[in-house]
Amino acid sequence: MPPFVEDTIVAISTPPGIGGLAVVRISGSLALETINQYFASAQKLKPRYATFGKLKHSSLSEGEFDDCVVTYFKGPHSVTGEDLVEISIHGGAYLQQKLLEVLLRAPGLRAASAGEFTFRSFLSGRIDLSRAEAVADLIHAKDEAAHKNARNQLLGNLRLLVDAMSERLIHSLTILEAELDFSDQEIEFSPPQDLIGPLSEIQETTNSLLETYFYGRRLEEGIRIPLVGAPNSGKSSLFNLLLGEERAIVTAQAGTTRDTIEKSIVIAGHSIVLVDTAGLRETHSEAELSGVDRSLDEIDSADLVILVHAPDTETSVPDELIHTPQITVYNKIDLVSARPENMDIYLSCTTGEGFELLKKRLYSQVVNMVNVGVGGVVLSRERHRDVFIRFKDQITVCITSIQNQLGPEYIASDLRQALDILGEITGKTTPDDILNQIFSGFCVGK
Ligand SMILES: Nc1nc2c(ncn2[C@@H]2O[C@H](COP(=O)(O)OP(=O)(O)OP(=O)(O)O)[C@@H](O)[C@H]2O)c(=O)[nH]1
Ligand SMILES: [Mg+2]
Structure with missing residues (x-):
């Protein structure tokens, strides 16, 4: 103590x-x-x-x-x-x-x-740092997915992954240090180049882990889904329908919604932030113009957009939408007999037709979007991300040192630094005696 x-x-x-x-x-x-x-x-x-x-x-x-x-x-x-x-x-x-x-x-x-x-x-020493952090995450979990992630971390999945990576690094270090210690004897060691393969694998795992961070953040903040389209297409009507309450003002007048309104709901166990936005159109009204700017900002930070079309409005698809996953909805089908092609969902907010299909579609998009994780681990903390980025960079340094045929003492020192960085995840530094212990059981030359 x-x-x-x-x-x-x-x-x-x-x-x-x-x-x-x-x-x-x-x-x-x-x-x-x-x-x-x-x-x-x-x-x-x-x-x-x-x-x-x-x-x-x-x-x-x-x-x-x-x-x-x-x-x-x-x-x-x-x-x-x-x-x-x-x-x-x-x-x-x-x-x-x-x-x-x-x-x-x-x-x-x-x-x-x-x-x-x-x-x-x-x-x-009862729990490591990543588990201590998981306790905090567990307490703050807003939905099932965040709870599951925190629980996994509490069970030590992140630690297991870090331990597995550390073990591989320690093994590489042992080989290098053996070479240093016994360099005066006639023993054949495998060349440092052989370490490039395992190091690259560690780097790939780290990359995959870093990719989960996006989803991890979403676990914390919620998946952002704005409703976008021309004024009067029925965005606010659909927003209210999805929330199950009359949250946004709906009128027959185009340009009703000026500011963005957001509200969280849970779909498929995940927190979703639904955002009602101002209709997109050219306008001279200053207030409406600011609203349109905000709508465009929302598209920028969206994970998925619901693009609402309607027979009595004309939606021009903004450039910002090209790279964002979207569900196209043709609303107000109660007003028309002929439907345009190539829409994902045909809907009437007034009669409710098509609404169940839209919900199913949303459900599957959300599930697809979040189906990630490496060894049951999803990064959700900025601190972990920062450590893994530095770790990945340090592994690159190690690989470069090997490629440049630097002496084993330099490569070993680079590897030690990588291990130290990785140790920050669990709060454990890597003392020399761990290496010594492993080294004592190591059979030289094999
Ligand atoms: N017939 C019919 N009318 C609808 C439907 N959905 C919405 N409306 C009407 O369309 C008008 C505009 O609806 P809103 O939900 O305010 O449209 P909006 O896209 O939010 O409009 P802005 O906020 O101005 O951009 C209202 O009068 C709604 O009652 C629908 O499915 N069928
Ligand atoms: Mg509106």
Whole structure:
């Protein structure tokens, strides 16, 4: 345990609210001593057992304060690696606040800061950095997909991937270092050029991983789908229909929507940000012109566009749309008998015809868009992306050094730097003794 973690911390780990149960956690060397002063039970607290009893102390109330169940984990066999006590009490706001208040006045205890229990898990080596980050992501997951990704990370998938990459790098290093250490003996080593293949593979995996970042961000922010088209084509009507509420103003007058309006929905377990935009047309009105500019900006940052056509309007497809995936919708089919060809969906916002088909289409587009991941891992954190970019660049440096036939000591030093960068993902630096350990079991010349 690092010396600066001395305080015993306390917090309510369920948000205050009425009803249900609340859990107050105390972690640190004073945890057991503290709870023993407030807890009355026929049984003594035993590590890893939940014990029923009463909270009883003059600072809490005159008589008994509340029934409770206390679970005691003796360090280092606890999630924080320290002595940890979890007190389950009734979830009333008064009960929780009073208990917390009293515990905070107990000698040596202080309030935990946000994430401090998880931070202590990391410091005590119970979890690595990527898993600690996953805990935060899990708490903030907005939808099923974000939850699944965080859960995968918590299960250690990112760590497994990083460990596999590290192992391969360490193996390469071992070969190079063996060559350095035994260069004066007549032993044949495989040439450094042989390392180019494995290094290129690591680079490809890193590239694939970096490609998942786009989706990872979308997990956080939601997939952006603006509705675009000419004024009066029915964008706001469709927006409302998809949301299931009258969110945007709909009128018979062209140019009704001036500003973009966005709202999140969940499709196929993914967060979607639907955006209603101003109709695209040439105009002299300053307000409408700004609206049109915003619509074009929306197309730029869109993941998928719903392009709305209608028989009584003329949609000119803007250049910005050429590279964006889109669903073309021909709206107001209740007004016409003949339909133009080459539209994905024929719809009437008024009668609802075609709406189910549009929803199915949206569903499959979203599923296709997000069907990515390397070894169950999707990058969603800027920090991870930054590390993997630097790692990839460093692998390029290694490959270049080999191609330029630099001495093994230079290549080894480049590889060590790559390993150090990769270690930033899990928070683990790569100490020399790991290499030594592997090296000791290495059979020279084989
Ligand atoms: N007959 C018929 N009318 C529709 C349909 N969908 C929308 N409308 C009407 O078309 C008019 C314009 O609809 P909006 O949804 O405001 O169109 P918009 O594309 O948002 O228009 P702007 O905001 O001006 O760009 C309204 O009077 C709607 O009631 C439809 O499927 N059939
Ligand atoms: Mg509108």
